[in-house]
Amino acid sequence: MTKLQASGPRPSIGIVAGSGPEAGLDLWAKVLVRNQALFGSDFRGDLDAPRVAILSEPSLGLSMDLSENEGVVWESLKKTIAIMAVQADAYAIACNTLNWYAPRIEALNLPGEFVSFQNALEQWIQRSDVKRIALLGAAPVTSLGPWSAYQKLKDRVEVETPADSLALHQLILDVKRLGSRDATLRPRFVELVEGLSCEHVILACTELPLISDIVTSKNLVDVTELVASELVDRSIGRGTRLPPNGVHERSVA
Template sequence: MDRTAHADLRRPTIGIVAGSGPEAGIDLWAKILRRNAAVMGTAFRGDLDAPRVVVLSEPQLGLSMDLAANEGPVWEAMQSTVTRIAGQSDAWAIACNTLNWFAPRIADLKLTAEFVSFPSVVADWIAASGLRRLGLLGAAPVTEMGAWSAYRHLAGLVEIETPADRAALQDLIHDVKRLGSADPGLRPRFARIVEAMQADTLLLACTELPLIADISTSKTLVDVTDLVADALVARSLAGWDRADMTPAQQENDA
């Protein structure tokens, strides 16, 4: 097989735009790795069957916590970063719920790689789940369900409950970014917010919240990042058949 034919067998590359917050890109990448191994099951060999992943982390994107005040500089950083990630990947996502507000503008860039947006993945999940009521937990721009929320259109699909004390949740998210997810004071605060919600199923629409979601609760916590990891892995495996490659080609392709 010549080099051109070999290149055609190369597994599609996943792209991750990171930087808001500091651990969000790592969390999405880890979930992609776990999902990939789970999908492949006993056929998974380890290194050779891990997905190709490119990560670009831009700290300036962290200004999205106050998107209304920082729209200009955030979009400037976003446009530069997504243009670069699209040139290095086949399917990519932004590891931040709030930043997916820019999805329409990103579509207008007409990038060659597929952008897998968080809201589109959530909409597909809602349609498949049959849920009628859902709690939404996220940063203030998300939970206000106004002009700055990437999830404002979900209200047309399902009844949405948001936390009564959005300020407490916003402060908690800031502290996960500032203190790191291992801080012992974070989980009790998160548990109180979760238990105050009436909905039985809560959507964790902030990449910081899954980092502290290992709490005791009777509610079902759905991590948007998990859903996105599933979607990215599906695209990474689509059309890729390692059985068509010789062992030597498999080794070189790793």
């Protein structure tokens, strides 16, 4: 097994937030959970926690209407990414919709490594060898059209989308507006999930994992959690993939 060195700084993680008030916090929390799981019983708390930089830009919330705000959102995102790229060795944007800009971000050739939601999901599909998935997200995402970060997904697997995409889009807006603890949200989410025929349901919106503590017969796959795993793996091994749920040993120099 890979040895973790106790001395010396680890590569740092960056999180760009703002498109969803709780989304960046959720990704950070999942980074911490993944990190502790890798250390296992050797985890020492603060000393073994990852170095994390978070930058939240509220104007990125305009991404919910990406076709109308593409230019202004890109200008805001580009400035935010430029700041984050010099603070973190590997970073991600805590928003599925904003990952539509992934090709543009990579073309900037900034110093930090950008970890996209699309790549994290593709890695999961490859590992899981699934042939059919259901995709839940904001209307531009589930349309799989020109404004969807996952438009190429249908070339790899069969993709089911919700019959009522507007109801799902409104649910996501209400999570943003009301907060994830609102009692009206989860019953609506259960109805949408159980209306799908596919076993594997991809939560391709950072708001949906916030209300995913529901009873369902489906396998809910949180893309935010997949991205958290990718980020932590890079903070430990500089991009070297680790076995899913694998445990690292730490050797003390």
